[in-house]
Amino acid sequence: DAGVTQTPRHEVAEKGQTIILKCEPVSGHNDLFWYRQTKIQGLELLSYFRSKSLMEDGGAFKDRFKAEMLNSSFSTLKIQPTEPKDSAVYLCASSLEQGAVFFGKGTRLTVV
Amino acid sequence: TQTVSQSDAHVTVFEGDSVELRCNYSYGGSIYLSWYIQHHGHGLQFLLKYYSGNPVVQGVNGFEAEFSKSDSSFHLRKASVHWSDSAVYFCAVREYSNYQLIWGSGTKLIIKP
Numbered sequence: 001d002a003g004v005t006q007t008p009r010h011e012v013a014e015k016g017q018t019i020i021l022k023c024e025p026v027s028g029h030n031d032l033f034w035y036r037q038t039k040i041q042g043l044e045l046l047s048y049f050r051s052k053s054l055m056e057d058g059g060a061f062k063d064r065f066k067a068e069m070l071n072s073s074f075s076t077l078k079i080q081p082t083e084p085k086d087s088a089v090y091l092c093a094s095s096l097e098q099g100a101v102f103f104g105k106g107t108r109l110t111v112v
Numbered sequence: 113t114q115t116v117s118q119s120d121a122h123v124t125v126f127e128g129d130s131v132e133l134r135c136n137y138s139y140g141g142s143i144y145l146s147w148y149i150q151h152h153g154h155g156l157q158f159l160l161k162y163y164s165g166n167p168v169v170q171g172v173n174g175f176e177a178e179f180s181k182s183d184s185s186f187h188l189r190k191a192s193v194h195w196s197d198s199a200v201y202f203c204a205v206r207e208y209s210n211y212q213l214i215w216g217s218g219t220k221l222i223i224k225p
Contacts, residue, residue, distance in 0.1 A: 004155070031211065033213070042215070042217050042218060043202070043215045045213075048211055050211060055211055056211070091155055091156070093155075093156075098144060098163075098206065098208065100146065100158040100161060101146075101148070101156075101158065101204075101213065102158065103148075103155030103156040103157065104155050105154055105155045106154075106155050
């Protein structure tokens with residue numbers, strides 16, 4: 001029973017680099033979320049897709065963060081260019097409408 | 113504005129004790145409430161949810177939560193905690209009508225031996 005799969009688990013980037021994080025949601029789920037998690041800010045919503053349509057693009061994160069969902073089984077989050085303040089854990093999650101939300105194990109990003 | 117409040121940043125109990133983790137929300141529409149657990153270094157895992165019916169809902173690993181409309185609360189309880197319950201617990205509210213999912217700030221449960 002495959003849950004949400006995120007790759008890579010760890011990423012180290014130099015300031016200014018472009019990085020792409022990947023997510024495979026639970027098969028059949030039509031909602032997909034990208035979150036950033038830090039100890040100070042907690043969970044911050046970056047993007048939300050419903051049936052592959054972008055419903056929420058994260059407001060303050062719009063300028064350097066771009067999430068895409070080219071098909072129902074794969075999503076990417078691109079950060080371009082990276083900055084040290086982007087160091088955090090990035091979580092992908094999926095759900096059926098109104099259902100329980102299933103999270104991946106996350107990608108820990110360190111920007112140096 | 114919808115809010116979810118978890119007033120306790122940390123709760124410390126001894127193994128075998130009972131515990132209650134508090135969650136209060138402010139929202140007037142149709143919602144459902146849920147609890148999630150996050151062990152260190154992992155993503156969040158679903159514990160339980162409530163949307164109607166019996167206000168006491170059972171979850172995994174002996175957890176239960178009780179919905180109270182009058183108190184705008186959805187507190188999580190466990191009768192006897194185990195060391196493996198050490199984690200951060202998040203309360204969340206989701207509207208029926210749209211996608212909005214509002215998260216509490218989390219409560220770290222610390223279990224002393």
